[in-house]
Amino acid sequence: MDMITIRVARPADLEAVGRVHVDVWRHAYQGVVPPSFLDRMDPAVSAERFRKRLSDPKQAFWVALAGEDVVGFASGGPNRLEDFDADAEIYTLYVSPLWQGRGIGRRLVGQLADWFIQQGHQSVAVVAFRDNPWRRFYERLGGIVVGEKTFEIDGVALPEVVYRWPDVEDLRVRAK
Structure with missing residues (x-):
């Protein structure tokens, strides 16, 4: 695998984070x-949206680098899903x-799991579009579908699924 470095995101990474997001x-x-919606997406707007995560001590924000180039990122923190039981x-x-399928996502999730454990979190959830072609990634890491919800974009209700890991340590082990 190409040499990939995972580190805490910095303000200087945000422009590249916005590009990767879009x-x-x-x-x-x-x-x-x-x-x-996809046509209107703007990397600069995305970058600015992620800026607040850098300064929030209750959130973790990691980037994956190939050399000096940001090729992926992950963030997490306390659970915001009111209807689903999880700590994080x-x-x-x-x-x-261009970098998918090389274990970068797994490494980023592992980094988040380590951080969740350090913060004392016991369980983790994640939401994915039901029709997301990559959502099975979470199932390969042991995520269990615990419910569904919807998210509206441009007047279209998009179905989502919620995955949960009852044990953050299990997620950490599977992601390493």
Whole structure:
């Protein structure tokens, strides 16, 4: 595998994070998310949206680097899903389309799991679009579907599934 470094995200990474975010959405969510939304996505807007995660001590934000280039990122923190029982939540996990399938996502999840354990979290949840072609990744890591919800984009209700790991340590072991 190419040399990949995982480290805490920095403000200087945000421009590249915004590009990866938009690239992944446009690649993975064709036919899932309305094209009107995908067409409007702007890397600069995405980068700014992620800026607050850098300064929130209750959240973790990691980047994957190939050399100096950001090729993926992940973030997480306390569970925000009111209807689903978990201590922590994986908020984002994105790997550039050109870098997928090389274990980078697994390593990023492992890094988040380590951080969740350090913070005293016992269980983890993540939400994925039901029609996301990559959502089986979470099942391969032992995630169990515990429910469904919807997310609206441009007036279209998109079905989502919620995965849960009752034991963060199990997720950590599977991701390593």
